[in-house]
Amino acid sequence: MIVSAFLRSLFRRGGRTALALAGIAVSAALLLDMTMLASGLTKSFGELLGVSGYALRVTPRGSLPFDSEAGIAGGDSVGRRIAAVQGVRAVAPVLGAQFYLARGDSAGEPLFTSGVDPSSQFLYRIVDGRAPGPGEVVLSEPLARDERLGVGDTLRLAAELDVSLGRARQTTPYRVAAVADFLYDYADQRSLAMPITDVQRATDRPGEVSLFGVATDAGVDDDALADRITAAVPEVSTYSTSELMAEMDKRLLYFQQLATILGSVALVVTALLVSTIITIGVRERFGEIATLRAIGVGRGRVLLAIVTEGLVLAGIGCLAGLPLGLWMAGRLDRILLGFPGIPAKMTFFAWDPARVLLAMGIVIAVGAVAGLLPGWNATHTPLGQALREEAE
Known part of the structure; x- marks a missing residue:
């Protein structure tokens, strides 16, 4: 009351x-x-991090993914050693680089380019087209939209610029195999992906890898597997999802x-x-x-x-x-x-x-x-x- x-x-x-x-x-x-x-x-x-199914990241010793330009030498050998660790289901190598879209004699802004294993969709999800083969690329949706490119079109890319002239040193034609949704791109980022061997050859970095994505078997503890990979391949650093989240917190x-x-x-x-x-x-x-x-x-x-x-x-x-x-x-x-x-x-x-x-x-x-x-x-x-x- x-x-x-x-x-x-x-x-x-x-x-x-x-x-x-x-x-x-x-x-x-x-x-x-x-x-x-x-x-x-x-x-x-x-x-x-878990969307792609690759819960672990293996990077050059002491660095976070794409935190520096350091690479892992002998990527093929390192990848096989990682794959041999008990609990590893799949390994996806990635090599980061910058390519330039050539327009006649001039070149546009640098495009972040990922060299990938075409059999694994680690960094992107294809929305139109198919996995790329040698001499083919996957474009991000903003890049395809801005340049009005689609599956089957051809574009010319350069791995280096002549700084004094602002021109591409050498251009190579690539066919568009797919347009994809790149999982880790920021809004409207123009990026592309191609087979890792193409990037290694174009940038003169044979066998080099920037990082590996590692998918685990069902029921395997991510942190324990990360420790096993680090023990088996001591020249790299291995991060589980929880460890990457802890670094993100910092x-x-x-x-x-x-x-x-x-x-x-x-x-x-x-x-x-x-x-x-x-x-x-x-x-x-x-x-x-x-x-x-x-x-x-x-x-x-x-x-x-x-x-x-x-x-x-x-x-x-x-x-x-x-x-x-x-x-x-x-x-x-x-x-x-x-x-x-x-x-x-x-x-x-x-x-x-x-x-x-x-x-x-x-x-x-x-x-x-x-x-x-x-x-x-x-x-x-x-x-x-x-x-x-x-x-x-």
Whole structure:
């Protein structure tokens, strides 16, 4: 009864309450976004690593995939040694390089080129065409769209430029075997792939490999297999998905710190909004509260009614902040994914029901606690003093 009366009093002042709810909704939306940001990029990176089925990466000793221009010499031999390790199902070599699209005597911007084993679709998924053979290439969708190229067309590529003239030293014709969705490309990246032997020959890097993707047998522990590969081939480094995610966490520490700071600010703002609106309401009803205490209503019941006001305010604010937060996350995600080097298939904001519920629960709890202080003051002011203040 007392609780419902206090809530009716709260919502009679519609304008003030609406402003408070709007502020709480914005704070809840910010906290929701920061909660998703704190782990979103790492989580989506881990999911992306597993899309191709190649959960492990083998790289030159002490480097991360494509972290430097270092290569693994004797790639064929190293690949066979990796494949011989118990638990390895398949090995996919990759050699990274830059080729230039030649247009007459001039050459365009460098295109990231992956030398791959055509039998494994490790870095891309073909959407039109077939696996490339010698002298054939696979184009990324943005490159095919921009250059108006399709399966069966021919383009000329150069592995080197004459820097003084800005021209290609030597061009080679390649036939387009397929157009594909490249899994790790950033938005609108123009890239291509071709058989690794073609890249090795064109760049004069015989037998060299930038990294290996390793697929595991069913039921094999990735971390244990990574240790076995490192022991069998000590001149390379082997990373499981969990280890790559840990490295990603280190590099994204800035985003995690930013999420923690902004999330904390959102909680403080929520606490201030709720405590302010409850304090004003309590002062306006000070005489009513004193009268209730004078006729024998217990302090606990009155305090419960005041705390419930804060709980309801925070709860409604959370409900309003949830769709706002999701909308903001979508907008921010599109902006952040426009940065070069961020794969377009990743997301900065990953939906995690458990973490979202925890964040919303914290906001509601903060709202309840924020109503505790003004409620405590109102119910523990000596009754005689409270009645005198109201009479004055």
